[in-house]
């Protein structure tokens with residue numbers, strides 16, 4: 001478990017100090033894939049560097065499994081730093097070494113013996129799906145493949161935590177999925193806690209189970225992704241769920257118009273047709289859409305309901321776990337939309 005308590009960091013700016021982090025507190029569960037998401041200059045990299053013990057906060061504490069990292073010194077500090085691996089595109093791969101050689105380099109520095117080293121490198125190349133490229137030079141790889149080698153290199157010394165700042169930066173959208181899959185496998189197969197920082201809500205949607213949303217150095221919210229999505233007013237819901245962009249004219253004529261968040265296969269697939277049948281009403285999807293959070297389908301729909309028992313149908317959807325976020329009745333629907 002990583003615990004961040006009241007972290008603040010200010011840098012000297014050209015005209016005035018820049019507050020990069022302001023009193024940020026959050027928890028990251030061990031073994032989770034946690035995303036720090038926010039716009040440019042919101043403090044994501046600063047937070048990642050504080051977690052990696054590369055940056056000292058002005059105030060606040062980072063605890064790793066309850067240990068206050070600010071109190072660490074000497075050998076103990078070095079030991080804890082070894083548990084924290086960083087995927088940092090600013091540390092390029094050795095151009096003159098092979099893919100396998102790059103992954104082996106940290107193990108060589110640690111004095112890991114030949115057979116053990118080869119076995120570990122083999123395992124990691126398999127994890128990142130680059131076994132067939134072991135003897136190639138980094139220059140022969142695509143940017144996405146190089147990023148996967150960087151991940152394998154960071155995992156070489158068996159860290160407990162992997163910090164990836166903008167892991168899909170500079171990687172084509174086609175290759176980004178493979179990079180994220182590798183991070184997911186690191187968590188699932190090696191038990192590593194993965195913390196990634198990104199501006200892209202799509203990255204969080206695809207792989208993260210926990211998320212912190214930063215804006216101008218302030219934590220807007222944090223928690224499990226699915227938990228935050230069912231809170232209709234959450235910033236995560238705004239960032240991660242399909243937007244509702246229903247033209248006003250389309251809302252007219254319904255007895256009820258509701259916005260609803262549905263989570264899970266059963267809810268997304270069967271709930272609305274069943275509500276229509278049970279209550280003898282027409283249920284039309286007039287906005288929003290469907291997405292996936294990891295493997296879980298999640299929908300945010302604007303529904304138009306027609307029929308005497310529209311109220312009952314809405315109440316039933318709520319009983320089944322649907323979260324109604326906005327509801328208007330009759331002609332008001334036109335105004336509210």
Ligand SMILES: Nc1ncnc2c1ncn2[C@@H]1O[C@H](COP(=O)(O)OP(=O)(O)OP(=O)(O)O)[C@@H](O)[C@H]1O
Nearest residue numbers: 011012018020039040041042043044045046047199
């Ligand atoms: N070493 C530094 N010296 C001065 N200012 C800094 C330093 N590091 C970060 N900052 C400033 O702190 C603020 C937060 O920066 P940070 O890099 O943490 O944001 P970010 O969310 O990672 O942004 P991006 O998405 O652009 O990478 C920015 O205004 C940035 O200019």
